Structure formats: structure tokens, C-alpha cells
Amino acid sequence: NSLYSHIDKFILLTKQMEERIPLSIGKNLILEGICTTIPEDNNIRLSNDNDKTLLYTGSLDNHTCVCDLVDAFMMTKNKDYRLIICGSGEGEGYINKMSKLDSRIIFRGFLSRNEVLEMQQGATALINPRKPTIALTKYSFPSKTIEYMVSGTPLIGYKLDGIPQEYYEHFYSIDGVSNEALSQMIESVLNKSQEELNMFAEKARQFILQNKSSKSQVHR
DSSP: OTTGGGOSOEEESOGGGGGTOGGGTTSEEEOOOOBOOOOOOOOOOSSOTTOEEEEEESOOSGGGTHHHHHHHHHTOOOTTEEEEEEOOSTTHHHHHHHHHHOTTEEEEESOOHHHHHHHHHHSSEEEEOOOTTSGGGGSOOOTHHHHHHTTTSOEEEEOOTTSOGGGGGGSEEESSSSHHHHHHHHHHHHTSOHHHHHHHHHHHHHHHHHHSBHHHHHHO
């Protein structure tokens, strides 16, 4: 706190950070993130043409709500759905346990960044299951939002306080915070035609490339 008086301007991740840093009010810029990696187009598929694959990549710690994602996915009934999870953290034991009960759940563990980026392009949809009930979401922007959207694969996620409003027209947002609501959104998105998903995802990709690149963000 003693150092704040020496700072001329602040770059904040979210507007809510002003609550914790009152000296930044009136002299800050909200810059939630920058797109630094643009994956090359590829034709990788995670599964056969009949499967609909939902992919999560990242931390498996409790604040990510990945165990809720597993529970919500298990509520779906379509035998052709697949949930692939990559990462490491506190939820690994639960994910492994549930994958033995539901063979549609596939745990891939910790992978390299290049492997993850390729898998993101090959999925039917990507998901960030972090819920707005987690206090952290007020003061952070989930970097995987930009990473997911620039992949060209549609994103499913909750409306979080740290995500600017302009993003919401570019991903499938979940109404409510229950696992039932999440399960219903998974069903809704995976039942859409690939053509519709491709068009939606490409608009999201262009939104990121045009507005969240290093050039455009630093220009601000």
C-alpha cells in the first residue's frame, strides 16, 4: 500500500480491482489480457466423426470447479459425448475415480503447451467451468478465455465478474450456477451442427485477433 502513492498510472485486470486499490480510481486502464499465441490451422480430430468432444485444459485445483464439470457431464446421456480433461491439481483423484464409472470421461494428465493447443483445435467445444461464486473471479480475468477463443473452437463458460461484457456475445454463457444448468448447456452446444459451431467460433476468433492482439492492446 505504501508504494501506491509513487505510481502515476495503473493497468488493472478488472474494474473491481479499484475496490482494493482506491488510489487507482481515475488514473487506470482496464486491460484484461493479450493474445500472444495464434495457433496454426490444422485438421486434428480428437475422436471419430460420431463423437462430440468437450475439452478442458488447465489447473485441476478446486477453485476451477473442474469436479463440478465432471458431475455435470455425467448427467448427460448421449453415448457419443466425450469429456477430455488435461492438467494437474487437487481434482485428479476425483476425475480418475469418475472416469472408471463413466468411460466417456478421459483424463490425459499434464501435457505440453503445443499438445494442448492442438487438442483445443480438434475438440467440438471447449469449457471453462469456473463459477461466479468464486471470489477470485472479481479480481482476475481467466487467461484461457482468450486462449480458447483464438483456437477457432467454441467456448462454453459462466459469466464472471472479471470478464468484460463485450466477450459474452462470443461464447456460450451458462444461465445459473447449478450443475444442472451446466449440463443443459453442454447438451445444447454439443447438439448443434458443426457448421453452426464453426461459424460461431470463427467470429469469436476474429474478435480476439482484431481487438486483443498485442498490437491493439498496447495501442490502448
